[in-house]
Amino acid sequence: MTRDWWKHLVLILGAIIVLAPFYMMVSYSFKSPGEIDRGIGGFFGRQEMMIDPRCVALRQPGRADIEAARTRFPGQDDAGVQAALLAETEADCSMRPAVFNYSKAFTEAPLIRYLLNGVIVTVSIFLIQIVVALPAAYALAKLKFWGREAVFGLVLFCLLIPVHAIALPLYIMLAKLGLTNTYAALVVPWTISVFGIFLMRQFFMTVPDDLIDAARMDGMSEFAIVWRVMLPTAIPALLAFAIFSIVAHWNDYFWPRIVVTGNRDLFTPPLGLREFKGDGDGSFFGPMMATATVIVTPLIVAFLLAQRRFIEGITLSGMK
Amino acid sequence: MAGLSITSVKKRFGETEVLKGVTLEIEDAEFVSLVGPSGCGKSTLLRIIAGLEDPTSGDIAIGNETVTGVRAADRNLSMVFQSYALYPHLTVAENIAVPLRMRSLSTSQRLPVIGPFLPGAQNKRADIASAVQHAAEMLEISALLDRKPGQLSGGQRQRVALGRALVREPAAFLLDEPLSNLDAKLRVQTRAEIAQLHRRLNATFIYVTHDQVEAMTMSDRIAVMMDGEILQCDAPSVIYEDPSDIRVAEFIGSPKMNILPVEVRDGALSLFGQSMGRAAEGAQSDVFQLGLRPEALRLAESNPVLTGSVTHVENLGAEVFAQVDLADQTTRVTCRAAPTERHKVRLGASVGLSFDLRDALIFDADGKRQRRFEASLSQPVEAA
Structure with a gap:
């Protein structure tokens, strides 16, 4: 152990102060909104599949979609077809949070x-x-x-x-x-x-x-x-x-x-x-x-x- | 190749007059050294010749053509700088080629990518390459052509700087203390090489130095400058043996010339009260100065003219220099002794010194040489 340990301690503290915002930035860019809000999930988050609510909202099946999809779900009433379509949409709109964040970054804005x-x-x-x-x-x-x-x-x-x-x-x-x-x-x-x-x-x-x-x-x-x-x-x-x-x-x-x-x-x-x-x-x-x-x-x-x-x-x- | 003439060049920086009307004629193929203490204006004079500085008044002519006001590059002079001033980002070959590229290639032909393919560029580039090769062979730096200046030793850089100077075949070479950044051994070697180069190229060289040894060993003529004036310009032997000014006498020669006060009364010359001789001419009463080279003083057992005690001895092997405090004076003189006489000049020993008045130089109180007075001196008393 050198006698200069305290210098290194000061430097390490300084480095932490400088790097902490970057750490948060990179960490948040991987996490799902829920994890960010609750402050859980460590650095990477758990990367569970999540559903993009806006994606689902935009693709809400309408009357015409239900009519068009009726053949794919024989023997279902309208509500049943709608539920099935909704499930499909949700499946389409679900992704890993990291993918979600980065794809949003590039698609939401040019x-x-x-x-x-x-x-x-x-x-x-x-x-x-x-x-x-x-x-x-x-x-x-x-x-x-x-x-x-x-x-x-x-x-x-x-x-x-x-x-x-x-x-x-x-x-x-x-x-x-x-x-x-x-x-x-x-x-x-x-x-x-x-x-x-x-x-x-x-x-x-x-x-x-x-x-x-x-x-x-x-x-x-x-x-x-x-x-x-x-x-x-x-x-x-x-x-x-x-x-x-x-x-x-x-x-x-x-x-x-x-x-x-x-x-x-x-x-x-x-x-x-x-x-x-x-x-x-x-x-x-x-x-x-x-x-x-x-x-x-x-x-x-x-x-x-x-x-x-x-x-x-x-x-x-x-x-x- | 051409001679140079400098006619009453004056230069002032603000209030200070650096050059006070310098006139100098330099023959074609002559090697002239400008030597003097720092601040005497020798570098300024060289820069004015080069065109890097404008004179306040006066004219410079190269080969009968007045160049005052002409751009430095158009005077066709080469300059070697004390710091070598090589372009650090270019290789040795590129450094040497720069003056030729600037002179013979047009702006568009110098362009990096398309330049070489423009009409006429190929031939010119080949000429430049062979000129560079030739210069490199002459200076024995062919092996270094691809290196950068940062990878070279001081001596090698000096050669590259010389190569860059000689490749353009200038009207004259200007060298500004080119050896002062080299170590002592390399300096002696490079000194000889520059002198050889001068003989081989048969070109005009103007060499600025504060080192009298460089000036003495290399030059055809030495111009001793002091306080913005050329005091004397003559061959090295004349400058040493027959200086016309006490400042020249004191500056040239190492150790320095001894200066002793002498009195002239009614034509009789006396040194510390001893009569030294009579002068037929210039019988006016005055106080003169007597200059004696260290080698003009001899150790004398009997009838010494001067006596004193040895205070410092420098043994250089082939010769011994002894500093002697004169007995009745505060004056200190330096005397040269042969190695065989070394035992006589031990520290603290009292010694007698004598000299031949014909070896002495006599200056008036203002430092001007009194040649007619010297010639008319007769030496009645046996001073030696």
């Missing part, structure tokens, strides 16, 4: 479409952020021009402005331009990332001036230096920035909620969660948590894939 929207929006934002931030950061870090320090001061100042403070003016501007309910409304306000400019500028400060001078001697223009020299050396920093940017915009609920009103084709994944927010008749926690699990999975997978590169990038000084 979740695939939402995920696609999420990819389109986050990738567009990230790419445009790089296109803007890299040249800006290069200029702030390596070029000498009048007012450079003042401009950098402005960048730092902009870091202090909370998004929510400028949400309303932004919304009004977009509305006046007729851009609400478009991809542009989701992407454009985020294309200039002062955080990205700041982060890349700090990284570029560590790139030796000699490297840039060598590129100039070799005949590269300033833009070629940004894209052919600075970009490849900045991959570790870009990965770090990518994690911040993509996580923030993939998970963003506030901004899409404001600028996308009504048009479900533009919903991003977090907006999809609203589909299961039952207003009068209670919430569908199972499908909702299944949706949440589906939404966070791509991020976790992406981080696990990039993790090695990311940490390598941060520990490698790159230039030396």
Whole structure:
């Protein structure tokens, strides 16, 4: 036993606090509504067959169905046929809770479409952020021009402005331009990332001036230096920035909620969660948590894939 | 290949004047070192020649063509940097090829996937590959072509940087302290290799260093810079034996030259009150400075000019340097002794020193060399 056991204890407690909501989310996404309500069933629930009440309600046999099915149940009166049909429907509508939750997540709302929207929006934002931030950061870090320090001061100042403070003016501007309910409304306000400019500028400060001078001697223009020299050396920093940017915009609920009103084709994944927010008749926690699990999975997978590169990038000084 | 001329180049950064009107003519195929203490403006001068920095005033011409205001890349100069400045994401071969790719391929031909298939690109790419191969063979780095700079040792990186410089066949090579990141042993070896490369390529080299040994061993001419000026530009032997300024004399040579105050009254030269000789010319009364290399001082048993006690001894094997505190003064001089005389310069021993006045250099109070005064000196008394 090492003397550092208490450090591990603190870390384990922290890990539990961080992981508990994820545990609940994944667990709920497997369980039946009854198990969720009563808080029983362990992690997986008992996975007993359950009947989807809405499925049954939607397929309630009518007069025509009874007439059509009469031949299949000879010698039964109407009530008998109806009971038999109901039993069939219930058999059709019964499934394991896990299957129920996940199939609901994908069928009740066009979740695939939402995920696609999420990819389109986050990738567009990230790419445009790089296109803007890299040249800006290069200029702030390596070029000498009048007012450079003042401009950098402005960048730092902009870091202090909370998004929510400028949400309303932004919304009004977009509305006046007729851009609400478009991809542009989701992407454009985020294309200039002062955080990205700041982060890349700090990284570029560590790139030796000699490297840039060598590129100039070799005949590269300033833009070629940004894209052919600075970009490849900045991959570790870009990965770090990518994690911040993509996580923030993939998970963003506030901004899409404001600028996308009504048009479900533009919903991003977090907006999809609203589909299961039952207003009068209670919430569908199972499908909702299944949706949440589906939404966070791509991020976790992406981080696990990039993790090695990311940490390598941060520990490698790159230039030396 | 071309000569260079630098005409009254001045550079100021804000209030500080870094270069105070530098003029220098460099012949074709000449190896010129710019040497001086840090902050003397030698690197700034090199960057101005390269086009990385604009002079405040003055002109640079390469092969009779004024290049002031011309972009660095269009001056056809190569530069080797102290930190090597290799592109970390490219292999050695790609690093060496960059200047050629930028010069001979068009923007579209440089495109990653379709570039190689554009008309004319194939031939140019083959030319570049063979030029890279040739440079790599010359520098003996053919085996490293597929590696990344991060996988190379300092010496290997230095060669790659040299390869990138020579592959474009520039008008002149500019080298900015290229050896200062190497360890001592490798530095000596690379020094010889750069000198050989210069002879083989027969190209113009401008070499910036603060290390006088590098300057002395490699150059055709050394330009000693101090405080933004070139004090003297001459062959290494002239710089060492016949400096025209006391700052040059003190900077070049290790250990440093000894400087002793001498007095001139009515043409008579005296050192610490002893008469040293008479000068026929420049009979004005003044205080001059006498410069003596450590090897000009001899240990003398009889009639020593200077006496003192040994305070520090450095035995380098082939020679021994002794620091001697002079008896009546606070002055300390360094004297070179042969290994056979080692027993005479034990720590604390009192020794006598003498010298031949012909080996001494005389400077005025401002540090300017007094050649006419030296020439007119006669030595009546046996100083030795």
